Amino acid sequence: MGAAIFARDGSRGSPSLKARLIMILTQCPVCAAELPPLSAKQCSRCKTRYCGPACQKQHWEAGGHDKLCKLIRKGGGAEQYHADTMYTEAVAVATMACAEDTKGQTCYICTQALHWKTKEGLVRMCSCRGTAGFAHVSCLAEQAKILVAEALENNWDNSRFLPRWHQWVTCSLCEQQYHGFVRCALGWACWKTYVGRPDRDEVRSMAMGLLGNGLYEVGQNEGALSVQEAELAFLRCLGAPAYAVLCVQTNLANTYVALGRKEQALCLQREVYYGRSRLDGEEHRSTLRAATNYATSLVVLNRCEEAKSVLRKTMPVARRVLGQNDELMLKTRSVHAEAFYRDPNATLDDLREAVTTIEDLERIARRVLGGAHPTTAGIGRDLQYSRAALAARQGTPPGNARP
DSSP: OOGGGOOOOOOSSSOOHHHHHSOGGGBOTTTOOBOOSSOOEEOTTTOOEESSHHHHHHHHHHSSHHHHHHHHHHTTSHHHHHHHHHHHHHHHHHHHHTTTTTTTOOOTTTOOSSOTTTOOOOBOOSSOOTTOOOBOHHHHHHHHHHHHHHHHHTTOOHHHHHHHHGGGTBOTTTOOBOOHHHHHHHHHHHHHHHTTSOTTOHHHHHHHHHHHHHHHHTTOHHHHHHHHHHHHHHHHHHTOOHHHHHHHHHHHHHHHHHTTOHHHHHHHHHHHHHHHHHHHOTTSHHHHHHHHHHHHHHHHTTOHHHHHHHHHHHHHHHHHHHOTTOHHHHHHHHHHHHHHHTOTTOOHHHHHHHHHHHHHHHHHHHHHTOTTSHHHHHHHHHHHHHHHHHHHHHTSOGGGOOO
C-alpha cells in the first residue's frame, strides 16, 4: 500500500503498569526509559528492545529473560508475544464487563454462545438493542481482518479502503462505533494482527492508532499517551501526509485533557482545527470534529465566549452537513449548550435555553445511541449540571428548576 491509505478518524525507575500495558516498542522493559521509534538495542533471538546493552544484560541475568526468550521467540517475537498476551487479557475484561447483558445470547457471526476455539464469552457495547449485536471479540476481529485483507490485496484507495478499516471498531449491524472495554479489546486485536508488518508500514501505524484510542476509551490514559506519542514519532519518521499527523494530534490532545494537561490540549486542538480548515475545508466532517474539540478545550478552561465564537461559525454548517441525529452533531450541540451554562455571565434566558437544548439532545441520544452509550451518559451529566446552574440562578432546588 502507498501513503494514500493514511487516515484515522516515564521517568527512569522500576517498570510500572504503564510499561506493561504499552507496546514493548515504547519503553525499555528493565528501566521503563522511552525508546527511539525506529532504532533501539534488541535481543537477537526474540527482538525484545532495550535502551542499551546494560539493561539487556541485566534482563538476561536477573530479569528472567533467559527463561522467557525462547517462549517469546516461538510466539512470534517480543511485540507479537506482548500484543497476544495483552489481547487475551483485554478480551477477558470485556467479556466480564458484558456478562450480565449477554446472558442466554449467541454470537450473530458464529451463532454460538462460547467461541469454539477460544471459549470466550460474548460482548456488545455498541448501540444495538434487544437480542441484536452480541458477538465474540474474536469473531469481530476475524470479520474485520478479512474485509481489510481484501482491500489491501486489491490496493484500494481511501474511498474504498477506509470503510473496510473502520470495521475494526464499528458494529456492522447498528453502524455505531464500539465503546468501553470492547473498543479496547478490539484495539489490541487490531494491533496484534498487524504488529508483524514492517516498522515503516502504514497499516501498522494505523493499528497503533486504534490501540491508543482503545486504551483512552477505558481510562488507561498514560498508556494511551505512550502509544499516541510513539505513533506520532513513527508518522514523522515516515514523512506521513499532514492529515494523518492531524488525526494523531487530535487523539493526543484528548488524552492531554484526560490527564489534566489542559493548556497543552488547547494549543494542539487549535493547531488541528486550523490545519483541518486549510486542508479539508469548513464542511468536512474532520473539520467539524476539530472545531468541536477546540471549543471543548476552551470550555474546559472557562473561556466560554471564545468557545461560543468558534461554534457560532460551526453550528450552521454542522446542521447542514451532519443532520440532527448524527453523534458528532449531538456532541457539538452539547458543547455549545455547555458554553452557555458554564458562563458566569450567562443570562437567565441563556440558562433556560441550555437546559431545553440538552433535554432535546438527551431524547435524541437515547433513541439513536441507547442509554448506555458514553455520549448519552455525557449528555445526561450535562443535563444535571445545566439544571443545577439554572436552579442556582433562580434560587430554587434543582428538581424544581423550570426552563
